[in-house]
Amino acid sequence: MRVKGGTVHVRKRKKILKLAKGFRGKRHSCWRIAKQAVMKALKNAYISRRLRKREFRRLWILRVNAASRQHGLRYSEFMGGLTKAGVKINRKMLADLAIRDPEAFARLVELARSHLPAPASAASRSS
Amino acid sequence: MATKGMQRTIVMKKEEMGKTWTRDWYLVDAKGQTLGRLAARIARVLMGKHKPIYTPHVDVGDYVVVVNAAHIKVTGKKLEQKKYYRHSGYPGGLKEQTLEELLQKHPTRPLYEAVRRMLPKSTLGRRMLKKLKIYPGPEHPHQAQKPKPLETLP
Numbered sequence: 663m664r665v666k667g668g669t670v671h672v673r674k675r676k677k678i679l680k681l682a683k684g685f686r687g688k689r690h691s692c693w694r695i696a697k698q699a700v701m702k703a704l705k706n707a708y709i710s711r712r713l714r715k716r717e718f719r720r721l722w723i724l725r726v727n728a729a730s731r732q733h734g735l736r737y738s739e740f741m742g743g744l745t746k747a748g749v750k751i752n753r754k755m756l757a758d759l760a761i762r763d764p765e766a767f768a769r770l771v772e773l774a775r776s777h778l779p780a781p782a783s784a785a786s787r788s789s
Numbered sequence: 790m791a792t793k794g795m796q797r798t799i800v801m802k803k804e805e806m807g808k809t810w811t812r813d814w815y816l817v818d819a820k821g822q823t824l825g826r827l828a829a830r831i832a833r834v835l836m837g838k839h840k841p842i843y844t845p846h847v848d849v850g851d852y853v854v855v856v857n858a859a860h861i862k863v864t865g866k867k868l869e870q871k872k873y874y875r876h877s878g879y880p881g882g883l884k885e886q887t888l889e890e891l892l893q894k895h896p897t898r899p900l901y902e903a904v905r906r907m908l909p910k911s912t913l914g915r916r917m918l919k920k921l922k923i924y925p926g927p928e929h930p931h932q933a934q935k936p937k938p939l940e941t942l943p
Contacts, residue, residue, distance in 0.1 A: 718798060728840055729841035757799075
């Protein structure tokens with residue numbers, strides 16, 4: 663006997679079309695196009711979940727760099743000094759501190775500077 | 790969860806600019822400054838990358854007023870050899886100008902072009918560029934904003 667699988671067939675399509683809600687034009691209604699659009703969207707979502715972690719880290723480093731340069735230390739010098747001082751605050755919190763509590767951040771920069779060899783902390787280019 | 794943590798990063802909204810955060814005005818004397826190095830310094834300030842609140846999708850940069858832009862310096866033989874190209878759109882319409890000619894005709898153009906090409910090529914980038922005010926001579930009409938001197942390398 664030939665199996666047509668009516669309800670299974672409908673359910674499968676409904677599942678995909680549900681994910682395609684809000685897509686532009688035929689991409690949310692036409693089965694063939696919607697299926698491709700959903701495949702691509704899920705792929706992009708997968709990639710972006712991974713990229714998000716790298717992008718945020720980049721942003722924190724950028725902010726910490728800007729903040730430490732205001733106090734005359736480059737990012738690498740600042741982080742190097744903190745490591746030597748045994749400070750284990752992560753980049754996210756450092757970026758947060760730089761915005762919410764500039765004074766605490768300034769003290770951290772001083773701490774980092776005190777653990778650096780003398781010439782490195784002198785006359786660095788502020789940016 | 791990792792994701793949740795990242796989403797607690799402070800992200801600025803564009804509406805906050807001018808309310809919670811203000812823009813500064815900076816003054817730069819271009820006399821004797823090297824073209825590209827100065828442009829890079831200015832571009833950072835226009836983008837706001839010198840501030841801890843830097844947010845990629847918001848223009849958080851400051852204003853930069855440049856005076857004496859006609860007295861910019863370049864190294865080597867760039868005055869005669871650096872060329873600026875533009876195309877009129879017609880066949881054979883490629884025009885070229887040396888830096889020397891451009892400085893003669895439009896004293897502020899070389900620095901403006903250098904900064905423009907260092908900024909993002911986007912709507913946001915073009916908006917950032919509007920905060921750059923360049924003047925060929927020592928005067929500028931922004932006294933009311935009381936621009937602070939911007940440190941640059943000698």
